[in-house]
Amino acid sequence: MPETESARRTPTPSIRVATLADDTALARLDRDTWSPRHAVTPLPEPPYEPYFDVTHRPDEVLVAEDSGGFGGSEGGAICGYVRLVRPTPLACNAHVLQINGLAVAESARGTGLGRLLLRAAGEEAARRGARRLTLRVLSHNAPARALYASEGFVVEGVLPGEFFLGGEYVDDVLMGRSLTEE
Incomplete structure (x- = not known):
């Protein structure tokens, strides 16, 4: 029997706002995804x-919750998150939100989940009235920089040699995008 298109599709995780009940899963995901490529x-x-x-x-925090089978994790498991914060407490900067954390479980890497979380962050930032979305990324994190650019x-902006990590100076790269332009 030939496989149907719907049977071949990868399940899509649901994206929702985190709750206090997610604390343990998010802390574990943070530890499991720690890497010198992105951690300072x-x-x-x-x-x-x-x-x-x-x-x-x-x-x-927006969490990606597996709807069953996504990336090989169990249904209901948190397989990624993105954190949106105000970059400053200043009223004159309230129109900007910043991505201050993005993590994807190893089992969900390569599935498009990082892209899905970035898009959800943009939608949520716009829903909250933001006009700009910004982030910071280490210069040696080429995969993340390519995803953000795409x-x-x-x-x-670039802050040269902002961090000393693993015996080398690493630039802090500031990236942003408008939420109001097509």
């Missing part, structure tokens, strides 16, 4: 801190 903080060690605290709130982010 040391690898977390026990005892592990909770994901949510006074500066990391559930309403800032989604319309452009380099708006």
Whole structure:
């Protein structure tokens, strides 16, 4: 019996706003996806801190929840997240939101989930009234930079040698995109 197109499609995860109940799963995902390619903080060690605290709130995080079979994870499991924050507390900057964290579980890499989360972040930022979406990425993280560029982010600045990581100086690349232009 020939395989139908719907049977070949990869299940799509649902994207939703995080809740406090997601804390343990998000903290685990953060630890599991830690890499010197993107992290400027040391690898977390026990005892592990909770994901949510006074500066990391559930309403800032969109989670990708597996609807069953996506990327090889179990249905209901969190397989990725993106965090949206205001870059400053200034009223004159309230029209800008910043991606301040994006993670995709190893089992869901290569499935388009990072792109799906970026698009959801753009939609959510626009829904919240933002006119611009920005992010920061380390210069040596070529895969992330390519993904961001393919989604319309452009380099708006570079802070040369901003971080000393793994024995080398790494640039901090500032990228952004308009949410109001076609």
